[in-house]
Amino acid sequence: xxxxxxxxxxxxxxxDELFSRINHDELESEKITAPRYSYWNSVFxxxxxxxxxxxxxxxxxxxxxxTYIYPAVTNYNPDVxxxxxxxxxxxxxxxxxxxxxxxxxxxxxxxxxxGSGQSTFDAIWFGSSISVSMALVCAAINMVVGVVVxxxxxxxxKFDIFMTEVYNIIANIPYVxxxxxxxxxxxxxxxxxxxxxxxxxxxxxxYFIRTQVIIIRDREYNLASRCLGTPITRIATKNILPFMTxxxxxxxxxxIPSYISYEVFLSYIGMGLSDMSLGKLIEASQNxxxxxxxxxxxxxxxxxxxxxxxxxxxxxxxxGDASDPRTHM
Numbered sequence: 001x002x003x004x005x006x007x008x009x010x011x012x013x014x015x016d017e018l019f020s021r022i023n024h025d026e027l028e029s030e031k032i033t034a035p036r037y038s039y040w041n042s043v044f045x046x047x048x049x050x051x052x053x054x055x056x057x058x059x060x061x062x063x064x065x066x067t068y069i070y071p072a073v074t075n076y077n078p079d080v081x082x083x084x085x086x087x088x089x090x091x092x093x094x095x096x097x098x099x100x101x102x103x104x105x106x107x108x109x110x111x112x113x114x115g116s117g118q119s120t121f122d123a124i125w126f127g128s129s130i131s132v133s134m135a136l137v138c139a140a141i142n143m144v145v146g147v148v149v150x151x152x153x154x155x156x157x158k159f160d161i162f163m164t165e166v167y168n169i170i171a172n173i174p175y176v177x178x179x180x181x182x183x184x185x186x187x188x189x190x191x192x193x194x195x196x197x198x199x200x201x202x203x204x205x206x207y208f209i210r211t212q213v214i215i216i217r218d219r220e221y222n223l224a225s226r227c228l229g230t231p232i233t234r235i236a237t238k239n240i241l242p243f244m245t246x247x248x249x250x251x252x253x254x255x256i257p258s259y260i261s262y263e264v265f266l267s268y269i270g271m272g273l274s275d276m277s278l279g280k281l282i283e284a285s286q287n288x289x290x291x292x293x294x295x296x297x298x299x300x301x302x303x304x305x306x307x308x309x310x311x312x313x314x315x316x317x318x319x320g321d322a323s324d325p326r327t328h329m
Contacts, residue, residue, distance in 0.1 A: 050318065059307075081122060083116055112296055115284075146204075154209065176266075178196075182196035187274070212247055257312045257313045285298045
């Protein structure tokens with residue numbers, strides 16, 4: 001294939017018009033033409049790309065609104081409201097239709113009444129505020145302690161020897177049994193339950209983080225940082241923990257619902273909170289499960305507890321997936 005040559009003299013242009021000098025700038029030559037990348041913008045872009053996440057967030061927002069805002073708006077008093085109709089025998093164990101017929105159309109009677117004539121709807125959302133708050137506090141404590149201890153555990157060989165022995169001892173003690181013993185020794189209050197769930201709950205998280213740190217601590221960029229004299233703490237906080245953001249978010253997604261489940265289970269077997277949490281409501285209404293016409297008193301708090309745990313888990317898992325930089329392409 002022959003090339004066609006152009007005679008520049010035919011263009012009737014001067015050399016200044018045909019050619020121009022380019023100034024060489026070393027700083028400009030180092031710049032790479034690429035789109036700007038923001039980690040969290042990419043996380044939310046990937047997260048909101050799936051419609052199911054938007055639906056789950058809307059459900060979660062609605063649940064949290066009823067959990068925290070509804071009891072405050074209605075001025076629910078746990079010392080008075082559950083017993084306001086206790087002297088009225090005709091107000092006890094009413095179905096939703098019967099409760100609305102007796103007390104009038106109101107949101108608080110859509111789930112009927114309980115054994116003391118109290119609003120099942122109000123009791124459930126006040127109880128969920130206790131259960132969800134306890135789960136969030138426990139998750140925050142265990143995640144912070146677990147991540148910090150796990151990062152140190154993965155770097156320090158001496159600390160690794162000590163903590164491995166501690167883990168081998170504690171991990172072989174049934175977790176539910178340990179919690180039950182602590183709750184029995186202490187008063188069954190909110191903070192005693194938090195103490196029972198966090199005294200050893202962080203160690204499994206720390207062991208998991210330790211394993212992840214060992215996997216990535218000897219990669220080339222970390223070895224280069226150590227050769228340059230970068231402190232271990234800076235390597236852990238700048239090179240390793242940010243790399244494990246998706247892992248930490250995914251781990252938190254499983255932790256928060258699990259504490260709600262623990263609270264519900266322990267309360268159901270009579271070892272939970274003294275406050276009227278979701279678990280306590282389920283335990284108090286378990287006789288209604290097999291009584292015709294009373295079943296909603298038992299299944300309503302069970303359904304709310306299940307929905308809250310499932311929604312929290314799904315949102316957390318999908319946020320953890322979106323936090324993985326490999327999904328940002």
